[in-house]
Amino acid sequence: MERASLPDVSVVVVNYRGAEDTKTCLRALYGELDYPVDKLQVVVVDNASGDGGADAIRAAEPRADVVEAPANLGFAGGCNLGVEHARGAVVAFLNNDARPHRDWLRAAVRVLLDEPSVGAVASKVLDWEGRAVDFVDGGLTWFGMGYKRHAGQPDDGSHDAPRDVLFGTGSALVARASVFRELGGFDERFFMFYEDVDLGWRMNLRGWRVRYEPTSLTFHKHHASMSEVDSSRELYLLERNALAALYKNFSDETLARVLPAALALAVRRATARGELDPTQLEITRRPADPADDLAPVPVPRQALAGFLAVDRFVELLPSLAASRQVEQAARRVTDADLVPLMRKALEPAYPLPRYLAAHDVLVDVFGLDEVFGRPRKVLVLTGDVISARMAGPAIRAWHMADVLSAEHEVRLVTVNPVCDPPDAPFGVLRVARRDLEPQVDWADVVVLQGHALEFAPKLKEPGSTKVVVCDVYDPMHLELLEQSRDDTDEKRAADLTAVTRVLNNQLVRGDFFLCASERQRHFWLGHLAALGRLTPSLYDHDRTTRSLIAEVPFGLSAKPPHRTGPGLRETLGLPASDKVVLWAGGVYSWFDPLTLVRAVDRLRGRRSDVRLVFLGMKHPNPEVPDMDVAGQTRSLAQRLDLVGSHVFFNETWVPYQDRQNWLLDADAGVTTHYEHVETTFAFRTRVLDYLWAGLPIVTTDGDSFADLVRREGLGVVVPSEDPGALADALEKALYDEEFAAACAERIAVVRERFTWENVLAPLVDFCRNPRPAADRLPGSSPLVRNRPLAKKDRVLRDVRLVKEYLDAGGPGEVARRATGRVLKKLRGHG
Structure with a gap:
């Protein structure tokens, strides 16, 4: 750590009839500690010793601030009194019969600077000779007794890994001053013993972590203040x-x-x-x-x-x-x-x-x-239809609930009127929006998507303490730009403002975010940065920012598809010799099925047995209106005389649990879209089914899936709105058996990366130890603040500024800037 980046630290030492121990402690703090003296304040609280100890301590170390308590306040009250006189952004507590290692403070401060969710650092404490353990970990019994685990055992190096703990020992504890004050300090009713347990417990309950750091080391005589008191x-x-x-x-x-x-x-x-x-x-x-x-x-x-x-x-x-x-x-x-x-x-x-x-x-x-073995309660909240026929959001929510239910008690709740779920190893409920609050209250963690946060207004209140995971895999505002092109400009602007507000509410409120691709992650990082969520402390702790937003693409079942009933060939009357390309998702405005139909029209001239099947035209969610592009696709296929011969529309969606029967009857999968911003950041969810079934993929360029297909050799990528290139690509995927077999081999390797268990790993890891985002924790405050410049430095700064202003605009610029500074000062004093 550079010296300039170190915060001011106030070390509080409580003395009660132990002046000689206290003087030894102070000599180590001022003489041996590797921390800048000008950034170090030592506050000694004399707990009404009545033995002249306060004066002796002042005489021995004039640099210390000695505060005399009006009565014996105990360890808890003495520490709190010391913090009242503390000036540092960090407060450290050290027993007067303790001796700090030279790295004690610097090592602890490094943790606070590097990890913004850590509220306090628990130091490693050994006995005075440094041989036996005094504190390396804390335990708590169900009946409230905190204890030092491994105390008295030899320090054999087995406790030299940092870890989160419930509490640290008050004999050597380093904390953010803002957090300590937010919690009201130590509970003075405890007087002594367990006040450190209680502080750490409360800190953890409020979402702050307590981190054991073995390189922050001290040595302790132990209980000098109780040596003459009956046990x-x-x-x-x-x-x-x-x-x-x-x-x-x-x-x-x-x-x-x-x-x-x-x-x-x-x-x-x-x-x-x-x-x-x-x-x-x-x-x-x-x-x-x-x-x-x-x-x-x-x-x-x-x-x-x-x-x-x-x-x-x-x-x-x-x-x-x-x-x-x-x-x-x-x-x-x-x-x-x-x-x-x-x-x-x-x-x-x-x-x-x-x-x-x-x-x-x-x-x-x-x-x-x-x-004490109760599983965590996780609520997965969606606004989509939960039934045998499910669209992307419901499928995603369903599998989140399924994977999380292996470790937690999970409820999948929809506010959609349609809820007729298949059998599940977790609870599935349909709840009216007005009745959602008890479900949110029940949960320890809420995972939500779409507009769901708007249905739970208590979660948006400033005092809301629930841990919230926001699944922003669907950039709804980008979809809306394309979907609403036929609306009036006024309606489009109003709708875009409304849906952007919905997303911003999530980005402001969420503790952890999920997106579907690296492209999306970059996009959402821009949003989060604009909203002030990318703080310096977050960046310093995690330069990848994956602790805030992680990639969780759509997934697929780890179990290979197997036939359970009739597929598309039997349903539509297609012989086994036909070559079938399957469109496995819905038909929405941001897709380009028109170019696909034209490509099939071209291809049938040389391949009469080509067949294009649309898996489902009518969205299972009654709240999703039919889109014009679906009607345009039907009309174009009819005009080209393709319907019923080369192009087939399955009007109602195939049940989710039966879709494999249609996939197994296909020879290739296809998805086509226009070149626009929605495509750039989209993740075509049903394309994962092509991987699952081992189908060569034909896709338009421009989205993250096209990158995957091209990079891994999973099919053919074509330019947008080019029916000739698309026809050639379909022909290659359907009729080049050697190419299709090679694609299938590569798909078999890639699809393992996309099983739901694998892609949901970031969510699973977060739910194992869910915590509020550090910037949402009460008492969060910068540790290092700008100090006022000395007079000499202010003069040098002003000379540099005058030179810059002269270079930029001459004397007029200097006059304008000077006037602005005067007015700013006047306003500041007004």
């Missing part, structure tokens, strides 16, 4: 804070199962720790002498800690309930999303036999293995 007081805080953390942060659904079990387990943990006889007050165990029955029952302090923790949790409930309301309203991800970060949620944590027995009972009775 039962520590147990009390651990028990109480665990209940507080789970109460605040689990969802309503999870909390309903977890809280009663956690309270019961806390009591069992207390009795097991204190080795209390749980049957001593049974009525059948009364002593013979009634006086003996009144004797006090001793309760060990370790047992008392658990009972008092539950009691105190009840006292805190009113204020915790208010905090819970805030956290649940702000959450961006689900409990299911965070289960992997809990590592082993059902870990019992304590090896006490009576306790372990109770743990197993509670997990079983309350069904907690179901809660």
Whole structure:
């Protein structure tokens, strides 16, 4: 990292009667740390030590800002007080009994700069000698207790890979100041212990990641502040804070199962720790002498800690309930999303036999293995017909739901009036637009296409926290330019404005985008850039931007087609000797079936057995009107006397599950279109069926599929609106058996790349760990800001500007610019 790109950092160190440790820590920060001193602020908070430690620290290190707390605020309150005095865009927390490695801060800051979705960096922490692990990963039990995984084990190099974690240890944590403040800092009710667990949990819930970075290294003496305190007081805080953390942060659904079990387990943990006889007050165990029955029952302090923790949790409930309301309203991800970060949620944590027995009972009775093994809920939302006869958008949505259902609970929902789905391994529903909200509320992730975002207005609200994937494989505004050519200019302009607004709403709202080709990706990147979604932090993190928008072309079944019924030859009465070229999709305005019909007319003169079959003329979605080009195609075929002899129109679409029977009867597949902007960015979805069936492809040049056919040798590419070249291409694909066989061999290799399981891999990967886009996260803010120039630098800048203005326009330009600067300053102060 260049020095100029480093943000200002404020390191907060809390001191409580540990001045000597604190001075050692400060010496390392100022003397050993590899970070520019002028970009480093150290804030020491003295937690009302009352031992003269604050003055000793000031004397030892005058560069530190020493803040004296009015009382002992605990670690959480002390850190928050330090952040109130912090000036940096990054705040770092370091225990006063810790020693940073020289790369500690620079390594953590690098992660924050490189990864815009990371809200905090969890440092690697070793013991003081650097031999044993103190913190390399965090775990969380279902009953709210966070713990350091692998603590005490030798540092053998097995924890030197960065990873996402639920939380970092407060003894060495580096965070975006804006995010820390957005979350309200550490929860001061915790005083100490689990305030770092709670902070990381809340950060993750709001969509920010916490990233463990092993090169951000510190060394820790561990619990110097608790060395003289009875362990039962520590147990009390651990028990109480665990209940507080789970109460605040689990969802309503999870909390309903977890809280009663956690309270019961806390009591069992207390009795097991204190080795209390749980049957001593049974009525059948009364002593013979009634006086003996009144004797006090001793309760060990370790047992008392658990009972008092539950009691105190009840006292805190009113204020915790208010905090819970805030956290649940702000959450961006689900409990299911965070289960992997809990590592082993059902870990019992304590090896006490009576306790372990109770743990197993509670997990079983309350069904907690179901809660923490719950699949993610994914809603796939479309406006298209879901039935045996489906068009491209519905086919795409169907296969998304099918592939995702292998790992998640999926619902495919359409707002179209027509919904008569085939059997599916996932739920398929038809929902009226006005009733869509409960479906959106149910989902953890919403995958939508077309106009679907407009049907769920809550998703567009500024406070919406749902993770949304927008499938923009269909550039609807480009289609509209061609489709509406016969409308009035006024209507075309209004319709184009409306559909562009629909797409812009998606591009502003979405957390992840899918497109169908590299060409489309370039096109949508232009849109996203114009809307401000391509931020410097996104680019620095991912120069390919595929973490924001990924290619997901149309796919095909991994299972080869096999005949299940009659095909086009039996249906249309065509003999096996005829050569059939199949048009496998709909007939829309942006296609050019007219040139195709003319080409067949030319070809029949030398090949009388050529046949052209249109798979389906009437769109299955009643909301899609017939387009003029379909009527023009019929009329042209009739005028040329081709209908019923060389050109055949199947008026109703073939059911999707039966289309292979028609494909298997064909000898080649064809798609033709005009040369215009829609073609440039289109992805001809039904052409994938030609690959599936191994048919040589004849296509017009200009779209991404033509590039694929030409590059891979899958057929013939011809110029647009050239019936002669198209006739020759059809003849080659249909009658040159050696050429067709070679095409089929190459298609067999290429089609493996286009199976639905392969093409949907970016969506599958995203849904395994769905997160809001970094620029949509609350508290997102640039880390490095422009600093005011020194007086000397301002003078040099002004001299350079005067020279530029003189070169550009002479004294008049200088005067005009100077006047503009004066007016700008006046407006700024007005």
